[in-house]
Amino acid sequence: MTAASGVDAASTIAVVGTGVAGTTAALTLRNAGFTGRVVLIGDEPDEPYRRPPLSKDVLRGTMSPGRTRLRAPDTWSQHSIELRTDTRVSGVDAEARRIIFADGTGLDFDRILLATGGLPKVLPQARGVGGVYTLRTLADVSALHGVLAAGSRLLVIGAGLIGSEVAATARDMDCAVTVLEAQPAPLSRVLPREITRVYEELHRASGVDLHTGVDVRELIHEGDQLAATDAGGRVHSADAAVVAVGLDPRTELAEHAGIATGDGIIVDEHFATSAPGVYAAGDVANHPNHVLGGRQRVEHWLNAQEQGAAAARAMLGDRTPYSCVPWSWSDQHGVTMHVCGWPEAAEDLTVRGEPGARDFTAIARRHGRVVGAVGMNRPAELRALRKVVSAAPHAEQAVLADPATELASLASLEVAGTSS
Ligand SMILES: Cc1cc2nc3c(=O)[nH]c(=O)nc-3n(C[C@H](O)[C@H](O)[C@H](O)COP(=O)(O)OP(=O)(O)OC[C@H]3O[C@@H](n4cnc5c(N)ncnc54)[C@H](O)[C@@H]3O)c2cc1C
Known part of the structure; x- marks a missing residue:
């Protein structure tokens, strides 16, 4: 926390949304040394839980709903986080810095994070x-x-x-x-x-x-x-x-508060919205894409988690710009796929291994730069490629295809790529 952050031990930070973005933000505030009041608010009746197992083990009946719980129930009190479940926020007055709850009561805040996720289209x-x-x-x-x-x-x-x-x-x-x-x-x-x-x-x-x-x-x-x-x-x-035809980001609080929206709540690389003191993160946030340029909204678990943490640090004055590469996985028919970056943006694809045998890594390039990858059965290569995509180096397809190429070493090609 820096003096310039404008928050101190007398401040209140409110977090709307008890998904992974909101809960990670609340815990990060504490881990980063914030000693003021943290209020974590969600409209679902349940304790914070993980969504990814819902379409997999929980639906199949091989995991009980209780095992999706994100944290032990006493985590929140141990960290002096006021968890309010089953509580809907019906409005945010960004200028007065006040939340209005559906029951008509209110809460004054110094900073607020909107981590409101989305609803199925x-x-x-x-x-x-x-x-x-x-x-x-x-x-x-x-x-x-x-x-x-x-x-x-x-x-x-x-x-x-x-x-x-x-x-x-x-x-x-x-x-x-x-x-x-x-x-x-x-x-x-x-x-x-x-x-x-x-x-x-x-x-x-x-x-x-x-x-x-x-x-x-x-x-x-x-x-x-x-x-x-x-x-x-x-x-x-x-x-x-x-x-299952997509997600509508829950932007209604931001819209009513006059905050800029457009496929999500518009934020900068520090998760700040157009209203001072108001931040947004997770599935609802539309943020700059440091690799492809432009903006994006990502609907994956790890992003929501990383964004929640980064937004919390930003609320406390950290000026490190967010530049993480999307990472996700999917389990279908006994096969796990990992995806990093933006393989859908590929102009060409270099395949290592055998897609038909469900053992491969496919590396996506755009304008000759590595911008994404997808793989089955090769999590280590995908983890290495996530770092590579962050640097987005220029790389020849022959080099990418060569089994002798150490994928992790490609991240350092950025220097050659940018200086040539
Ligand atoms: C079935 C399923 C399977 C998935 N599988 C994967 C996977 O395999 N891999 C992967 O990477 N990702 C997966 N995801 C995506 C991942 O779970 C999401 O990206 C992540 O949970 C988003 O977290 P979030 O905190 O941004 O939003 P959310 O989890 O949606 O949390 C937002 C919370 O805010 C609450 N809220 C909204 N408005 C208000 C209000 N006005 N007042 C109070 N509370 C409010 C909402 O009710 C919700 O509880 C899956 C998602 C689903 C649904």
């Missing part, structure tokens, strides 16, 4: 239709447990990361699974075409009835049957549907 055709589910919270997974069992028929609309994982888990549960995806392939938003093919094969080999390029026009629930009709007039029937 609503498919207009599915609005109000029975038998249609989304998956974001523990309550959602509990509702799905009520309808999924061996032999039940599940329709998954959207084959992004969450839809694909739900489809894979439901197959593990011996459900009959049909996936309808609007794009030409699953995971199109996050992976280059060459790699999405691996997933098409993986889904089909695991018994998923995968349909791509499908425009769902109508969803009807009659009796206990659900029917989705696509633009070609084909009807796909099921007992239930999971709609």
Whole structure:
């Protein structure tokens, strides 16, 4: 904490959102030596928990919901963090530095972090239709447990990361699974075409009835049957549907406070919003991309965690600009994929190993610079590449493809790349 930070032992820092971004921020404030008041507020009834297992072990029934808890229950009191669950913030007055709660009470703050995450996008055709589910919270997974069992028929609309994982888990549960995806392939938003093919094969080999390029026009629930009709007039029937077509960042508090938004809450490299004293981090934050330029909003666990920590330090006066590279993983049909950087931005792809054998690393270049990678069964190479992507060096494809190349050493190519 520096004198210039403007916060001291008499200050209050409020954190809205008890997801990984908010909780990490609250704990980082304490670990960084902040001795003032920390109030951590979330509208979910549960203690802070991890979302990634929801579409995997928790849905499958191999992990109890209680085991998703992020921290031991006494963590918050031990760190003198006032945890308020089941508490909705209905407004933030950025000028008066005051939170208004849904019950009409208020809280004055000196700094506030908005770590409000997002909600599953609503498919207009599915609005109000029975038998249609989304998956974001523990309550959602509990509702799905009520309808999924061996032999039940599940329709998954959207084959992004969450839809694909739900489809894979439901197959593990011996459900009959049909996936309808609007794009030409699953995971199109996050992976280059060459790699999405691996997933098409993986889904089909695991018994998923995968349909791509499908425009769902109508969803009807009659009796206990659900029917989705696509633009070609084909009807796909099921007992239930999971709609997983993306995330809407929860920007409403920022918008009502007059803070700049646009696909998320706009922040600078210190997570500061357009309003003094107000910060944002995690899935909701739209921040500068130090490798590709422009801005981005990332919806991955490790980013939300790293951003929460970085935002907390920034609130205490740390001026180190945030420059982390996205990192995520996905478990589907017994195969774990790791992704770093921005492989979807690839102009060319260098593949080490054998995609068909699900043992490979694919390295994405843009303008000759390494900007991302995706791999199966090669976590060490992916970890090395995360550091490489941060430096985004120029590298020849022949060098990247050579099994003798130590990938970690490529990060130092930046010097050669920038000076040439
Ligand atoms: C099913 C599922 C599986 C996933 N799997 C993976 C994976 O394998 N790998 C990976 O990298 N990522 C995965 N993710 C993504 C990852 O979990 C998210 O990126 C991360 O949890 C985002 O954390 P966050 O703190 O930014 O937001 P959130 O976890 O969404 O937390 C925001 C919190 O703020 C609360 N809130 C919002 N508005 C208010 C308000 N006005 N008042 C009070 N509280 C409010 C919300 O209710 C919520 O509890 C998965 C996500 C889901 C849903």
